[in-house]
Amino acid sequence: MAAGDALLLEIRDLGVSFTTDDGMVRAVDGISLVARRGCTLGIVGESGSGKSVATKAVMRLLPANARLDEGSRILLHREEGEIDIAALPARSRELRRLRGGDIGMIFQEPMASFSPVYTVGNQMIEAILEHRDHLERRLGERFDRRSAREHAIRMLERVGMSNPRLRIDQYPHELSGGMRQRAMIAVALSTHPSLLIADEPTTALDVTIQAQILDLMLELQQELGMAMLFITHDMGVIARIAEEVAVMYLGRIVERGPTREVIREPAHPYTRGLLAALPRLDTARRRLTPVPGDIPSPLQRPAGCPFHTRCPRHMPGLCDRILPQDTDLGSGRSVACHLFGEAAS
């Protein structure tokens, strides 16, 4: 854990709003979190939780109708100094260098990050050459076209692609779903990023392939020591891959802490509800315990605690009025709920 304590990414008071035809949508409502080198922070949430928007904000990959709050800070602690990604101008060279350089990304749908008209190899070589300064700092090697190709082949081999010398000249559509996902991981890791952002990278995969990809990501993380932000709706996947978890609901982090502890003893009524609603393998034909009601429309954010409209322990007059702040529960855990706050006592 010693090496893993190094702070890499620090998000402070991140807020993202969208202007839409139907009004203002507050997608991320002031979240703060940290990611450490060599560790994985899982972000779990359902539709409308803002988990994807929050991580796209880290790469500044938001659509034109999105706006970051003035006070948002996205601090990347690099070896060559700290940088606030939120403050970088939108089309700046620095941002382009960060994306795919210091920050690698993988998504649910690999076809979205590959161009269909270039071979896998071409795209990898371009990425490696684009980030050759960064790679020189990380690896002490300056790549040209030929050595970049060799590096790309090594990466494809590393992610378990059979016959990488053949695969490198194939087009993305010629690969199976699992292979494409491996290729995307190879692309993301070929620049040796210090932060890997993975947005539902295994959600579209079959369960036996998902197991292979999760194993691979854990191995590569150990090897390369990068920090990972892993976004998913699947608590089981979080349990497998993330040391720490942040649970999001309607744009806020409602609970966070070491994954094992949070799963064993969830504090927030939403986290409890989410875990209770999971179907289990060992209890056939048992009635499940759903979270009552529906996820509110993002256009109609409830006042006070965002979860109060569905919360079985909702305290009228308090939860529907006052937004609960984070309460420290000790051992790295915190929860944003009036049941635990000072207001409750």
Next chain:
Amino acid sequence: MTAPPLVEIRNLKVYFGVRGKRMLQKARGYVRAVDDVTLTVRRGETLGLVGESGSGKTTLGRAVLRALPVTAGGIRFHLEDGPVDVLALSGRELRRFRRHMQLIFQDPYASLDPRMTVRDIIAEPLEAPGHLRSKREVDERVREIAARCRLNLEFLRRFPHAFSGGQRQRIGIARALVADPEFVVCDEAVSALDVSIQADILNLLMDLQEELGTTYLFITHDLSVVAQISDRVAVLYLGRLMELGPTAEIFARPMHPYTRALLSAIPRVEAEHRFAPVKLRGEIPDPAHPPQGCRFSTRCPFARERCREEVPAFRELARDRFAACHFAEELAD
């Protein structure tokens, strides 16, 4: 005591032609999407049908409903007034017969016509031949099933786009059940829903089954959902049945190496559960070029010479438990 059969599927084959690269070229070969599947769905049960991509689970479900052409085999429905050979039905007979079977889709939004009111969407199956009812009777029936599906009756006058995923799936369920079908195929019916909503819909499906006695063929890739809702489970791989048996027994003691690998690969939240997936070699093969012998032999950690040569028979290994593996007995210990 075993319930009597409702749907008997015998040696069912559904092959699709694969076209050549050039247009107008004749079929080059076949994808054996469903290849010699024999399976009985019992009256009043939920039979879970699980499989990964290319397993043929969706094709099997559609074929049973006569929603796509069957290449060979038999499908027999045992209705109260006698058995019906579903593949022999044509034209009007088939349209009349359709009221006995229904389909619930994955994406409730895509399956609901946005220009129809919720009432008209739910009522649609009642307009099929064989339902000679007055508007009043239809209205009454729609309200009854909507109430059973815990839909707010005020919603009936609205249009489907106004609803959340969970509500839309309730509309889809009400529509599927309005004509009181004996048999319902649920194809990934809860897969698009958030966990907190999914639990509610699974409960609803189980409650409705208890009240109405409906039989479900529940198709999904999600094994924990299958564990929750099914009485028995059938495991498909590349168009063939690998294993079939009571849910609790299969999950506690899978007999086929593929089932074992599949179950071990599910990431689980239970703290006592150590995640140790069976290492499977490689990818799921292309269904157009399935392996010789046992379809799973290219990825099976226990595969031997015989597995690559001879297709294993789907045999009863214990009471009510079937598997297609040459070495199931040996591997069980």
